[in-house]
Amino acid sequence: MSDTTHDGAVATSAPPSPDDGLTPAELAAKYGLSVSGARPGLIEYVRQLWGRRHFILAFSQAKLTAQYSQAKLGQLWQVATPLLNALVYFLIFGLILEADRGMAREVYVPFLVTGVFVFTFTQSSVMAGVRSISGNLGLVRALHFPRASLPISFALQQLQQLLFSMIVLLVVAVAFGSYPSLSWLLVLPALALQFVFNIGLALIMARLGSKTPDLAQLMPFVMRTWMYASGVMFSIPAMLADKDLPGWVTDVLQWNPAAVYMDLIRFGLIDGYGSGNLPPHVWAVGLGWALLVGAAGFVYFWKAEERYGRG
Amino acid sequence: MADDNTQGRIPTVIADDVHIVYRVNGGAGGRGSATAALSRIMKRGKGDAPGVRKVHAVRGVSFTSYRGEAIGLIGTNGSGKSTLLRAIAGLLPTEQGKVYTDGQPSLLGVNAALMNDLTGERNVILGGLAMGMTREQIRDRYQSIVDFSGINEKGDFITLPMRTYSSGMAARLRFSIAAAKDHDVLMIDEALATGDRKFQIRSEQRIRELRKEAGTVFLVSHSNKSIRDTCDRVLWLEKGELLMDGPTDEVLKAYEKETGR
Secondary structure (H helix, E strand, C coil): CCHHHHHHHHHHCCCCCCCCCCCHHHHHHHCCCEECCCCCCHHHHHHHHHHCHHHHHHHHHHHHHHHCCCCCCHHHHHHHHHHHHHHHHHHHHHHHCCCCCCCCHHHHHHHHHHHHHHHHHHHHHHHHHHHHHHCCHHHHHHCCCCCCHHHHHHHHHHHHHHHHHHHHHHHHHHHCCCCCCHHHHHHHHHHHHHHHHHHHHHHHHHHHHHHCCCHHHHHHHHHHHHHHHCCCCCCHHHHHCCCCCCHHHHHHHHCCHHHHHHHHHHHHHCCCCCHHHCCCCHHHHHHHHHHHHHHHHHHHHHHCHHHCCCC | CCHHHCCCCCEEEEEEEEEEEEEEECCHHHCCCHHHHHHHHHCCCCCCCCCEEEEEEEEEEEEEEECCCEEEEECCCCCCHHHHHHHHCCCCCCCEEEEEECCCCEEECCHHHCCCCCEHHHHHHHHHHHCCCCHHHHHHHHHHHHHHHCHHHHCCCCCCEHHHCCHHHHHHHHHHHHCCCCCCEEEEECHHHCCCHHHHHHHHHHHHHHHHHCCEEEEECCCHHHHHHHCCEEEEEECCEEEEEEEHHHHHHHHHHHHCC
8 A cells, every 4th residue: 555565576577467456455355265264154153163072172181180290199189279279268167266156076077178179260360261362372373273262271170170079079079978979960050051151251250351351450359358258167147147137148148150060069969958048049050150250251262262362 | 378368367355455553552652660561651642552662564555356366475584575475364453555365364283273282183183173174074084184184004093192203293293283174365484495405295195186276376485495496476575564576587587686695
């Protein structure tokens, strides 16, 4: 367009061709060229993403392995880290603060450990999601792939991390008198719903974080507030029982997605944690959160697909 | 070389007045202190976002490339060559103007996908998947990638983490992974300069092969010799603008005169 192109461009000495009078857009249309880096349709996007499923899996496993590859104990930390985490929380909330009101020791310990692990799953998916684009700009700027692969891959990494934690959790459950039963199978659908929810959240955070990397500094505070409001180390109804609050407040607090998924998994695992502790319609609420956040997050992320990677 | 396609020339890449702008956080004002950042936020609302400095890396570049061409990109450091390649590959969004391409152009490079803490073996698989190869393709080519890189010439290094490699070994492995895939429109960013002499000869050979298979090749290099050896057309970029576009000899002569060589 500028005159600089003219000094040399003529020298390519192409003979007059029927294409000469065309504008670049017309020329592109004539030969079926497409705009580079344009956003594909939603269905095409899902198809591309499915085509990259092996990459998504391999990338998540690689990140997981790389995490502890310098440590002497190596992959043992996958199990040791959540175990130590649970110990610290038990020390502070179980022994010092005595947050276990309304619960027997056999119920409280697995209750707390489940809460910590399940919440950590969502928490670390969010944290990884925030950085998934902004922290991998090199990758985004070097290779072509549906960008949603990154947040999904990070959420998948957290799922695998959680599976290691589940080993610890099951041991704790058995140690405190909850033995394997059919109800343990309920953990699987609950985790599946939470995973979909986490992916949606990670996708939303990834888009926000790509625009505003500062979120990575802010999110730990948001997540900690959320954790304390979700009844990770105490039972929401038991805590609010002696407060003069209308009943729906308890329901609303218990319907927050983190509390719902924690409660569903506790209900499945712990013998002494009956359905009386759960809010009404808990499975429907869990499914609703997963579908809502999962679908909304995916569409929201896809809407900016062509803009990720701008400096 | 270009003669046989002058008649029915099929365009592969059309760049139409491409502008690319980088935005850098915290670059404005030259001071990174907390008070400076705060005062930038307070001044919000005047024109651009606060604390963000714009770098106009490519300014209105237009050209059309045709099937069978090998195009060299030259220019001094920071003239926008690599940025332009990324825009052609659709990796960097354009601020203004459009790039039209035939199929999906790919940049030769997997550096960013590889992880230093993983073994070379796993990096071959990860890099291949990142480039969009299937697991079967990677399995088929795995041995040739390892052999080509020559990593195992001095013992079984492929099963060691990449952080234990010398920089030359790592560069060789990266190039071998990147060069394992066939491309429609291929872009090479100074990849020729990796490894020892023996490896350079091997990689130049591989690039010639890739050129034969690919429709169009773009090559960014500071070595005028390798541009002369491989390209029949050269784009000269300076400060983000297209200074010259023409046959290799003509442009290189002007470039050498300008840069005093």
